[in-house]
Amino acid sequence: RTLRIGLIPGDGIGKEVIPAGRRLLEALPSSLNLKFEFVDLKAGFETFEQTGAALPDKTVEILKTECDGALFGAVSSPSTAVKGYSSPIVALRKRLDLYANVRPVKSVMTAKNPIDMVIVRENTEDLYVKEEKTFDGPDGKVAEAIKRISYKASFRIAKMAGEIALRRQKIRDSGAPSIHKSPMVTVTHKSNVLSQTDGLFRATAREALADPRFKTVDVEEQIVDSMVYKLFRQPETYDVIVAPNLYGDILSDGAAALVGSLGLVPSANVGEGFAIGEPCHGSAPDIMGKNIANPIATLRSVALMLEFMDEEAAAAKIYAAVDGNLEEGKLLSPDLGGSATTTQVLEDILGRL
Amino acid sequence: RTLRIGLIPGDGIGKEVIPAGRRLLEALPSSLNLKFEFVDLKAGFETFEQTGAALPDKTVEILKTECDGALFGAVSSPSTAVKGYSSPIVALRKRLDLYANVRPVKSVMTAKNPIDMVIVRENTEDLYVKEEKTFDGPDGKVAEAIKRISYKASFRIAKMAGEIALRRQKIRDSGAPSIHKSPMVTVTHKSNVLSQTDGLFRATAREALADPRFKTVDVEEQIVDSMVYKLFRQPETYDVIVAPNLYGDILSDGAAALVGSLGLVPSANVGEGFAIGEPCHGSAPDIMGKNIANPIATLRSVALMLEFMDEEAAAAKIYAAVDGNLEEGKLLSPDLGGSATTTQVLEDILGRL
Ligand SMILES: CC(C)[C@H](C(=O)O)[C@@H](O)C(=O)O
Numbered sequence A, B: 001r002t003l004r005i006g007l008i009p010g011d012g013i014g015k016e017v018i019p020a021g022r023r024l025l026e027a028l029p030s031s032l033n034l035k036f037e038f039v040d041l042k043a044g045f046e047t048f049e050q051t052g053a054a055l056p057d058k059t060v061e062i063l064k065t066e067c068d069g070a071l072f073g074a075v076s077s078p079s080t081a082v083k084g085y086s087s088p089i090v091a092l093r094k095r096l097d098l099y100a101n102v103r104p105v106k107s108v109m110t111a112k113n114p115i116d117m118v119i120v121r122e123n124t125e126d127l128y129v130k131e132e133k134t135f136d137g138p139d140g141k142v143a144e145a146i147k148r149i150s151y152k153a154s155f156r157i158a159k160m161a162g163e164i165a166l167r168r169q170k171i172r173d174s175g176a177p178s179i180h181k182s183p184m185v186t187v188t189h190k191s192n193v194l195s196q197t198d199g200l201f202r203a204t205a206r207e208a209l210a211d212p213r214f215k216t217v218d219v220e221e222q223i224v225d226s227m228v229y230k231l232f233r234q235p236e237t238y239d240v241i242v243a244p245n246l247y248g249d250i251l252s253d254g255a256a257a258l259v260g261s262l263g264l265v266p267s268a269n270v271g272e273g274f275a276i277g278e279p280c281h282g283s284a285p286d287i288m289g290k291n292i293a294n295p296i297a298t299l300r301s302v303a304l305m306l307e308f309m310d311e312e313a314a315a316a317k318i319y320a321a322v323d324g325n326l327e328e329g330k331l332l333s334p335d336l337g338g339s340a341t342t343t344q345v346l347e348d349i350l351g352r353l
């Protein structure tokens, strides 16, 4: 099988980690019978400065018509609002209807208090519809934004959370070591304040997860503030967490803190038949150009993208190679307290494939 | 000076901790020259079931006309939406224009990694305006909520954050042990996505804090997701964090996790010349009636209320007595791993006044 992968490095360390992701795909053992072709695509703040568009139409077009999947690096946010600029990753998620943002946060099993959860974040609506307006009130300016929650988007994201919970259980049943015994989905919301919007998310998620297919899945709920509290007090409890867009954004950064570095945490933006892998860290201008960015978030994002292309064997090989590097703990990048370069970490992991 | 204090226990353990707060006020040493009168007031889910109103007009009226301050316990949220019921504490904050929710999160100084921060949460707007509607879309129901951010509310909350930063520095300058050397305010927002609403919050906070009065205060910014990450990775960095309502709600629960229990964290809802102390924990129906709720969040809320009434000497006595109990660590409630009852913890602290 030949897969054509769009590469969108974006800004900052995106330009260092996306090439690492490409090298990983090229280095996969031939026994997997996978071939890759690559197409370089533009997006980001630099692209905006050069072309006037942060997400050129051509990028979207090529992803839609030519690619089987893609890798996205990171984009810089300007430090003050720049007219006409808005985040290309948010736009990309919407234009390709990549309705789920899947963010597994897992420590190695040899960690003192191992954790193993995945945050399934709705990726198309909530405050991210970015419908805002500003007007003059009696006491100065007032701005309003719309938070939109729909039955459709809530249903499909909860369904995906249920499916991911079942898939994780299947992997456990096949003997993979894990801290969980049975599948659980935690529905996160703030319906005690937002009875209509978050109330709709909550009721719809309950409805989707009441399907008999999910009868083995425990469904529980957490109010978002209490979820953040519990995330830090008893993270080992959580298996799959499903949340509207903004809460999912916040929770996944919180969960990343639990494993020691955002540099370890991958994500995939997933739609019908298409997935874009994306490390959870940002463009990190402070360390850019130094070859010290941790490539692991990207390498795991490559694996996650492959999982959503049903290439589970290839994904498993990558996860195991990364775990091998972390468990040995000899070649770690500075965010993990080591002094290895991006290239050294990458080579070490390639050697373990 | 005689102060008249409204007591609103609400539901669940609110009924156990608010009486502890009253006993604390009654036990303050007479050298402070303070007298207290109390008036019992109703609010909460039980009140709603009895009277049809979660926040009776009479409660608001008496607070406005008779009281110098108040203590609020907690309210239960029904597990599914109940027609006509909405949170009385959210309503109370708005009706009394208690525009700031001040939440200090502090470990004892003898802790291994001491932290000492205060979250200053805007308390009247953002998604808490609760303007929601639901309609039928092409693919099922759609619900929308308004997130409102105003210049006026953003300015006054940032100004209060600056003032609190200066006040904390003054206390440090007078010799109080602390982990901070100079005052800092961190402005939290998500203006990379919400350029108008959170953009207005950010720009206005910057403007308010640019006042020459605050020239000794370091002002920095964090995007809310990254703020949660940093809160867990380097909490000792933070002095004063100012945030719109919802982010403040989430951040304060996150910060509470750092000190080991929500049962330790106080808050004050503060307006012009009026403050309501409120423990950050909820009504905790699972432990209610067992006399094991940690009273410390309420006792510290009493102190915080007194600070906003300019009774700093009384507040300092209470903080010291609580710290004494925690540093000794012999009489701790179950949330802290101990086995002392609410009454035992209270008595121990009263004995240290
Ligand atoms: C950069 C920003 C727009 C983005 C988001 O909020 O989704 C980022 O925080 C993420 O989590 O991918």
Ligand SMILES: CC(C)[C@H](C(=O)O)[C@@H](O)C(=O)O
Pocket: A192, A193, A225, B087, B089, B090, B249
């Ligand atoms: C109970 C709820 C409405 C409330 C809030 O969201 O403000 C609580 O979480 C708090 O922090 O006081």
